[in-house]
Amino acid sequence: MTTTDAALTRDRLVEAATEAFAEAGVFNASLVEITRRAGQRNRGAVHYHFGSREGLLVAVLEQHADFLAEREGELLALARTTPEGDLGSVLEAIVRPAVELAETGPSGRRYLVIVGQLVEEYDRLEPQVSAALEATGGAAVYTLLEQRMPRLDDALRNERLALITSFILRSVADRARAVERVHPGRAQLPTEQFVTNLVAMAAGMVTAPSIDA
Known part of the structure; x- marks a missing residue:
């Protein structure tokens, strides 16, 4: 080869994995099915090119x-110039x-679905996957968000941050999916209105x- x-095969496997991980879940998607979707006859293609499911997931991220x-980073720099009580610019x-x-396009939407899954399962991720997820950004944004949030105990704060992240990513992905449909459902807001809302x-x-209030 x-x-x-080899580069073309890797690209095809990453594309197929992005689709399969978004559809079936990063822990449930079949590597054999990913290999098939990528047009590869060798069932060991994923392990040959990426070493493991985790290696493939890192490549997807x-x-x-x-x-x-x-x-x-650009938007965070702007958020840092706003008053301490401003949550909107951070979000x-x-x-x-x-x-x-x-x-x-579809790849971006599927990517967000995958990131949303990983955020929900963060505690069970392998270190290499956690590092790849953190490389997408977000850590500094969440640090500023935590500083501007109302005071909550650690468990409740962490729960809210996880739910907020999942809500945002799935809302964005669902909107993109709706726009792509041949037969659209309810009308979608224009981009700027959607972002603001x-x-x-x-x-x-x-x-x-607070639930304790």
């Missing part, structure tokens, strides 16, 4: 990591890059009264 052929990290640094990525709804989740 030439270097060019690397696809759009630079874009997300860069856009989040926009999470929402807007996700919306922009989803609007690039999603930021406002996420802010409402952040500031909801």
Whole structure:
């Protein structure tokens, strides 16, 4: 296999894995099915090119990591210039890059679904996958968000952050999926309205009264 052929095979496997992980889940998708979708006859193709399921998952995450990290960084810099009580600008640094990525097409939408799954399962991720997930950005954004959130105990704060992240990513992915449908369902908001509304709804989740109140 030439270097060019190997690179093409890797690309096809990553594309097939992105589709399968989004559909079936990163822990449930069959590597054999991924290999088949990539047009490979060798059932060991994933292990040959990536070493393991985790190695393949890292390659999937690397696809759009630079874009997300860069856009989040730009918006985070703006958020840091706003008053300490401003949640909207911080949440926009999470929402807007996700919306922009989803609007690039199916690969971006599926990527967000995968990231959402991994955030929910963060505690069971292998170190190499955790590192790849963190490379997509977000850590600094969440640090600022935690600083501006109302005071909550650790368990409740962590629960809210996980739910907010899942809500944002799935809302963005669902909107992108709806736009792609041949027979659309309910009308979708224009992009800017969608971003503004999603930021406002996420802010409402952040500031909801404590369950102990």
